[in-house]
Amino acid sequence: MIDTSLLNNKHLLWRAGFGAGINQFEDLKNKDSKTLIKELFKEENFSEVNYNTPDVETIDYMSDKSPAEKKKEIQRINRDQNNELNLNFLNKMINSNEQMREKMAFFWHGHFASRVQNPKFNRQLLNIIRKNSVGNFKDLLFEVSQAPAMLNFLNNQQNKKDHPNENFAREVMELFTMGRGNYTEKDIREGARAFTGWGYDKEGVFAERKKLHDEGIKTFLGKAGNFTGTDALNIILEQKATAKFITAKIYKFFVNENIDENIVNKLSDSFYTSNYDIKKLMIDIFSSAWFYDKKNIGNRIKSPIELMVGMMRTLPMNIQNPENLIVYQKLLGQMLLYPPNVSGWPNGKSWIDSSTLMLRLQIPQIWSGLRPLEYSPREDDDIDMGMKSRENALNKSFKNPNITIDWARVEKAFNKKNCEDYLIQNQKSLDMDTVKNFSDNSVKMDVINLMSTPEFQLM
Template sequence: MAASLINNKHLLWRAGFGPGIEQIDDLKNKNIKTILNEVFNEESFSPIVYETPDIQPIEYTDPKATAEQKREIQRVNQKQNNELNLNFLQKMTASKEQLREKMAFFWHGHFATRINNSKFNQQLLNIIREKSLGNFKDLLFEVSRSPAMLSFLNNQQNKKDHPNENFAREVMELFTMGRGNYTEKDIREAARAFTGWGYDKEGNFNERKKLHDTGTKTFLGKTGNFTGDDILNIILEQKSTAEFITTKIYTFFVNEKPDSSRIKNLSEDFYQSGYDIKKLMNEIFSSPWFYDKKNIGNRIKSPTELFVGMMRILPMNIQNPENITVYQKLLGQMLLYPPNVAGWPNGKSWIDSSTLMLRLQIPQIWSGLRPMEYSAREDDDMDMGMKSREALNKSFKNPNIIIDWNKVDQALAQKKAEDYLIVNSESLDMNIVNQFSDKSLKMNVINLMSTPEYQLM
């Protein structure tokens, strides 16, 4: 297979969610520079919304709210969160701005929050989508002031005389510098600087001056009457911040085994550029080493990458889209619902005996060739309002998908399907695939997507 085809597939999977069906035709002949330009193409930003109408904003904590009102709030929030989830998936699948959505997916796991309030979720999701390729400083400031993050990390309760350290700790440990670059005292002093940062119930950031500790603080060797903004600016002055973010981006987009000398060069450039994310990504995807053999086909697709990749190559009409969230739950990646503040672990953690079986069977289930007979992981606490495996099974309907196989036939006619579906098809034993095929392109595609090789990108 031509090296250019492998490199083009590699780029489309890493800088997006794989080739779309309309890209198949000239994928083999396209110059990598042309594809790079397409990948970095930007259109005007369109936010993700939900259609379900809001209800009167009564907070859970409102003493006047009845049990019935609280249940209703929860029900509406759940419906709206499901819509946001599916609309985010739809953007990843259909958007021409593949890199914007792929970066947003990355930041969604980096700035992980898990709250019920759908309005706050929508706001944060659109911040990370709009700023995903912009400046990391702007992104950090906006995320840090978002009610979703302030709520999730308890900064609403961070007041002078009673500082809450949760937000200050995670900002440093998970979002900027990483462990080992600050002390417990730095956390305490930063927490004092963030006192008073909160939000109102409409979701507006609120610096509550009366709750702010105006005393002198010493943070990372600097002393002053610091505010939350000052703390974030001092964090951004640290080279360790550029290195931590670059490492995380490298292990997500290039290789889970970090290459320290490459990361050092990239992070130096990232720091000098004033944290220009787009410039960093361009440097990565334009570098010859990005296309080294060891970086191709070495990553296990996350459940989201798996679903969206299939939806991009198989034009499908999903009759019960809400049931797609059940697959997310079963495979351990519910969008808007990370397991904890550290986001989703990647790599081998996606695969265990139950998830691998389901992952290999999804192409057959979605094509209507096999029934769905799975239930969620025992250890998972995402109840989604369903309290038991029985409830999950009972409420589950197949997503009821209609795939336009004629379109697939046209796109892959006169082509080897494996060259387009599998990133590194050289490792694939086509004899085994053909054994289960009835020679039709449809069965060939379904069987290729059911191979362990299809799980890699």
């Protein structure tokens, strides 16, 4: 019978972070949840995610190239910079002591979904989200809404008086704040007028272009006035529907996809009263007895990023070709910086189909060098992320990942422990006899085989 404190602490570390790091296994039985929550929310000096790939402007040889060659070279540099951003964000999730900051940033990265090619814009938006991830939702909303990446992605650069573009206003209300059913089509039109003139300059700095702003009276969410974009966001935040929508989405992601209306209503009221204090909301969730109910443990399918990061936190590894991790993201259907659309990534069973499940189950063996990677996306397949070409990709080997795992450290961490108690959240359907049949009784093979079970896909 698994120890209750061990089960609860694992649950907390998976939901409020990306699972226990190998250095945390020893304490999982001994620490109380309050201490663990304090550690999860402990803040260090904020450090931005960046890239070191040279910018286009610094490359001298561009002047000798034709326009077509320059365009292709710029695309390559942008891709390299975005890939570096991707891997550096992934590294934060794996190694940062601020697990709650990075897990919340991962959540907001899907909530405030944008996909642009400009790596400077991507870097700026990513760091806005990371900086404010457990801060105040109002600050986060304003900074995201004024970020060039979002204004570009949702076409607000083209939103001008006499020719309003409704895309930005619609998505801000539908996806970022209030949710459908809490506003009208007229609110979208009037909101778009309020956001006219919001854009950015050549340097990628937010600008309120007053000459392009509609200064007429707008009627928006029951109020009338000469509203600006700032006014529109403030009015949106005054709506209790906004607190309810955000709270419900957070509950689905961090607790259970099946919402408990009574709990969400209480959390939502508190969130609204606190003036949208994200940290308080999350502490309220993780400190509640209901968070640790059996129905909430081991009921979520890990997203590809959660699966990969969790494995890398458990298995200390040296990766000579980290760019391969982007290949895995493409193959599994979740590439950081490339959400499928403005709604972000779907969750739950949508992560699993016959092809992705097979690869998910094989990754522990591939990373351990026991089998080759036999899947490959098309080259430069940024749009489809390998999805359409998967049937053509089978049996095409990809270069060796060159991953070296420190198995001696893993053996030490699991010494005299039941590996399944630390690696599997819900053991009800786990057949340990079958797992042992494929093992040589070593910790290494026990860990690899447990990570290769369907049960390991759940958290």
